[in-house]
Amino acid sequence: MNKRVRLVDVAEASKTSIKTVSRVLNNDERVSDETRERVQKIMNDLGYQVDIIARSLRTGVDKVIGVVIPKIGDPFFAELVEEIAEFAIERGISVIVGSTHGRLERENELVQGFIQRRVMGMIIAPQELNYAFLKKVSIPTVFIDRAPNKFKGDLVRVDDEFGGKLATNHLIKFGHKRIAYFADSLKIRSTELRYKGFKEALEVAKLKLDKEITFVNLNPAKNLDATIAKILNLENPPTAIFSPKAEFSISIVSAMHKIKRTDVALISFDDFTLASSIQPSITVLDHSAREIGRESVRRLFEKIDGSEDKPKEYIIGLNVIERGSGELRAKVKL
Amino acid sequence: MNKRVRLVDVAEASKTSIKTVSRVLNNDERVSDETRERVQKIMNDLGYQVDIIARSLRTGVDKVIGVVIPKIGDPFFAELVEEIAEFAIERGISVIVGSTHGRLERENELVQGFIQRRVMGMIIAPQELNYAFLKKVSIPTVFIDRAPNKFKGDLVRVDDEFGGKLATNHLIKFGHKRIAYFADSLKIRSTELRYKGFKEALEVAKLKLDKEITFVNLNPAKNLDATIAKILNLENPPTAIFSPKAEFSISIVSAMHKIKRTDVALISFDDFTLASSIQPSITVLDHSAREIGRESVRRLFEKIDGSEDKPKEYIIGLNVIERGSGELRAKVKL
């Protein structure tokens, strides 16, 4: 292992002081051109690389932002992270990411790790964790997707409740009176709100919610083949399905195709790859992961750069992208 | 801003030395139970958090691994990163990721940043960058997808050339004599090798490569609607398409569906979400991003833990997953 070249080494080789070398490194004006050039040449010759850790210790912050999401492998979050990372890297700041997979301890570990590392900022898709401890820590933080527990912070989210209503009304408009619903844990705030929107829309339309075709607290990884087959074979089957989450939509589409029951209407809260290529194409609510990513990182840097205004909420717009599956009319029973 | 609690503060409050507190922090045996408990209580009361930066400076490594890939938002790489991150986080090590988007300066910036940060290890999907400088740096590194320029290192990759042959032969077996091909930059080694496999298989089968239906050096983001429509309307159109990359496959499927020409056979080198749900389902070569991720991170930690064996190459297996689109027979011209 070759020894790292340090500032002292450069200083010695260039017959000047460590401080002057530091000035050259940081593009400080107060160095004569002659000295600067000499030092720069030596840095190159010696292959000097600044030690970020030492610098961070002295300056008090690490040029890193931490991102906590449920799952990096999920295309939605992958795009969101990409958007954040691009913005940060353009500014010379690195990005540390971690997935919680819905586990509380993991969420806590990740966030505490960021604090210990003195990150410049954090972007967090919070789950159940109690965030009261953030009051004692002055690290700029932006939450996405849902508000954190016990802490008032900046939040970027889609309007879940409105979206729930919007999608449901869309189906109702096409004559559907029996709409199946699939959701994961209602403890997740966004899930709860979408479900709430769904129920409200039914109520306004004077439709009743049928427990037989309403599934909540499901594991998103669960295969839905059997469930879909079962409800479509009921005596009084649903004529439409509302999937409030991409993972469910993919499972549902897959299940419907297997039993060739693509005559049932379907609307998905999230968009997903190929939703527009399959037959019929899947109607979705448009809310881009990239837009959430962009908005959250923009706000984060606003705070890093010193903005002191109080926590704000940024709501990302929603609208229906009609592609076919959501516009199938309810088949009237003869 | 509340001041950070330091070891000294804990030492003072617990009437012992900073060193003893450090021992408690690091679970060193040589502390009496009584002292340990007292110190731990005070750490809790004061809300002590270790300063990772200071620790890293002293120990010489930052408990971080750096990952460089072309694009985080690409589902293939998103899964790969997830696999790496899970393994690392289980061991209390953070993951910094960056996308190059095929840009050389970006690749260089990211890798140099990792070196400056003294990361414990790196996993890199290299592009054109000259990696000779790694000889002077002793950071365990594993490459994925393709070998780096000017440097001999560990490599985890799929057998691209073999895969190119395998997929082509599969189509030939079903009677296809005119096979269209779509590839991005041939400067990318894996692209080049897949193309090579394609050409070799054609040659062995005594089929000729037709420039009119062979597209290379394409931008993967390009919309292929017009191109697909054009080649399928040729006087002597291709009866099958070989897509060596997921991004192309998605564009191609989408284009074929738009003009309702799903009668043309298609095989995709990479798998993608929903490939098995659309009609007909898409035949793909199976090589899992997760497997590449697992293998690379396993090897990386083997090196971090001190394995000194010389660079190895790990080849991830490949086989055809028949789903329908690749088994469509060539229509015979009457």
Added chain:
DNA sequence: CTGAAAGCGCTTACAG
């Protein structure tokens, strides 16, 4: 089992 001193490689005042 416990502690005082030195040092990791930088940057921050302070002086000249």
Added chain:
DNA sequence: CTGAAAGCGCTTACAG
């Protein structure tokens, strides 16, 4: 424009 000293918060030998 240039430099000597102190210190960021830890851990590493070394001593007792």
